Amino acid sequence: MSRAPEHGPDHWHRRGVIAGAALLALIVCGLALADLFGDSTTTWVPLLATVPALAATAGGPRTVLCAGLLAGGLGVGLCLRHDAPDRTLGMTLAALVVVTLACGLTSALRRRRERVLAAVRSVAEAAQHALLQPVPPTVGPFQVAVRYSAAAAEARIGGDLYALVSTPHGVRLIVGDVRGKGLPAVSMAALVVAVFQEAAHDEPDLLDVVARIERSLARNLGPDDFVTAVAAGYPRPGELEVVNCGHAPPLLVRDSAVLPVEPDRPAPPLGLRALSGETPGLQVLPFADGDQLLLYTDGVTEARNHDRSFYPLAEGLARHICDEPVETVTALHGELLHHVGGHLHDDAALMLLRKPVPAEQTRPAPATPRDAGRVGSLSA
Known part of the structure; x- marks a missing residue:
């Protein structure tokens, strides 16, 4: 980490x-x-x-x-x-x-x-390392960078969560945010990460992974608790699966354009499915060499400066995007701290995934008309 x-x-x-x-x-x-x-x-x-x-x-x-x-x-x-x-x-x-x-x-x-x-x-x-295990710079076919900052600096740990694992069904990851703070939020975050890591290896379908987390939370969450999360998987070359459960939309970077991956069918946060009866949908996105995906928590986008202005994450990502995810995430984190005056008032997590371009190839051509239509729908 x-x-x-x-x-x-x-x-x-x-x-x-x-x-x-x-x-x-x-x-x-x-x-x-x-x-x-x-x-x-x-x-x-x-x-x-x-x-x-x-x-x-x-x-x-x-x-x-x-x-x-x-x-x-x-x-x-x-x-x-x-x-x-x-x-x-x-x-x-x-x-x-x-x-x-x-x-x-x-x-x-x-x-x-x-x-x-x-x-x-x-x-x-020790609890943080057990809950939020360090992510290596390369996982499967991806370059990865993660930056996590807890608002409670003395505790070093909060209610935001992330996990990334390489499974027989491809690379899978999750980024989420538990409602509330303190030890109850940490406990729920640990539960989500543990269930995800287990289900990610067992379940071939990403929706089934999310369903297992939902069932586990239904037995353990309080009546007013919930977890927003985005789960993603890379089951086949060139395709990325995304399941959004009430979380902020990830940002897809393709050919220097930053596009929010808005869910086709909005779904409630984890733990609230029984109340709404709605189930999340599975989005399949083209994800070619050179593409990048940024997942984050609301501690980033809801960070305010002294003028009460939110941090413009999409604009910051467009400014700092490069071929090294670590450099991009480091620059974003530094700019975020500068925006808020040096101290975050909420936990904040950033995870950037990049599919590197093979050394023997040039950068891929622009998206085909079919792909361009699918990507364009993300910003709708």
């Missing part, structure tokens, strides 16, 4: 410690200089309490203790320099001891929570 480059938690922790130490040193030096060169009637001793408090924001209990000792030593020096009464000196030291102990306890509790968060994050990473 391809993910956006990001700095790990250790990187940001080190930067926080360095920044905190630098600010701590500036405060100590500033207080000392202010006392040496400032008005002799002004006392800076009360500000020394900020030294252990600041140390607690980035360091551990030992760092807080060292900062408290440093502040105490400086406080004693300042009080002696100004011939402060013994009562003032005692109150200063007592205040610094109390602040240091309180900040040390806070720092210890924060460190404990950080360890718990690290453990939860490692479990989430």
